[in-house]
Amino acid sequence: MKKRGLNKVDLIFEKVDLREVLTVAYNMPQAEIIQKVLDSGLKGRGGAGFPTGLKWKYTAAEKDPDKYIVCNADEGEPGTFKDREILDRVAYKVYGGMVIAGKAVGAKTGIVYLRGEYKFLLPQLLAELDEFHRLIKEIGFDFSISYRMGSGAYICGEESALFESIEGFRGEPRNKPPYPTVSGVFGKPTSINNVETLVTALMVIKHGPESYSQLGTKDSRGSKVFSISGDTPTPGIFELELGMTVQAFVNEFGDGDTKAVQVGGASGFCVPRKRFEDTIIGFEGVPTGGSMKLFNSSRSMYNVLHNYLDFFAEESCGQCTPCRVGCQQLLKGVQKVKKGEVKSTYLTELIKLADTMKVASKCGLGQSVGNAFKTIVENFREEIIY
């Protein structure tokens, strides 16, 4: 595997002439837009990494005349703040991505689901939206966007929970299939895309799929925005080409004493120092929705794990047993091990529980609790026990 260094990119925040890009998109056949996004290799930037072009293709194939484009702005993964920054700085590009998606799949309605924690941004976002609606009307698009607010529930970032919330219900994930492209919000075919994905799609239409797919690797095309925090001298938002090693990342952002990097937030993976060199940041290695947390040797990985488990125990929607009970038991379990109330071999039992949660939980929340749990327990076992 080719190892890559670190390469900074400026695509997401690059200033564009929206009228120009959208005029091009307006005159482009539906199938051509989808083909360009497929050719770019773009995968969803929210974390799950489903190919965006395919999502659009499946939604386009549905016969229902009422379809939706939903922008998932319920950014809640611990350590992620890039969608807030994107909306704050280039909301017009997010809206642009939505109208292009609408054209591609044949939808006239867009909904942005914004997390309640970002409500302070709403006035400026609505002002930009008015301007946007004027612009697309002039170009000739028949498309309009409205906002729905979240109210403090991490689970609503899960697509079907988000639909439930828009419809006025508890944010409990639905069974799949049917997938959103067939039956999404209000039971209609829906393409739900992350904030950054929509901006990236707009840039693919602007620059062409060839130039975009030159960036990154075979499995992880392009660049993405990283949210960097923890023990680093330079916390913040950085857009980087995909495919670098964790080592290249740490060389740039570490404080010289980095012992672990949590890639992908609480639901992601912990990479210890000994694996920095051979771990790629991307779908072939450790995938991430953008959250990168650095921990130096002064940090207790027990505290990190405890904090994550506490988070999941609170944010589990409680609908399915493996996740509801599993999160609580993992939390109680590590507390017992730490206090010496049970033998350290109990950790092996807890890992089995995490594995069960992965196969038995209904949605991505319960399925991914084991990622951080296992990678922290396996790599920092002594810190959990003593």
Place this chain on the structure above:
Amino acid sequence: MYQLGNLVKELTEKHGRSRESLMPILQGVVERHSYLTDEAMVEIANQLDISAAEVYGTASFYTFLDTKERGKYVIRVCKTITCAMKGKNEILETLEDMLKVKVGETTADKQFSLLETNCIGWCHKAPAMLINEMPYTELTPEKVVEIIKSYMQKK
């Protein structure tokens, strides 16, 4: 409660009476009144022609849709990992000292409620908190004192 009844009516006229209006209506009440009283939820149920249990069931799912009494200003201090690493406890202690309440409590004059919350998306500027919808970041105990003083003067 008469006032809240009017508020609910105003909100249902604005957002409509279908099920999808429920979240905006609940959010509207909390925006003006900090929390949802039992009477407000019953009134919403009447307006939307659904059971009060449905309204409570939905509201109680969402952290920001409080069904317990809250003060005029709800302070939510982020407790997720980066904020925890960067001094969240000191921030909480400062707030507890200043407001004379513990986490989860409301001041006697009903002005402030002190709560903890999960990641609010300001990890690069930790520690952070929300007061109602406004974020405050890169907090220090000194900064917190200034912020709370400015809210106390707002009364």
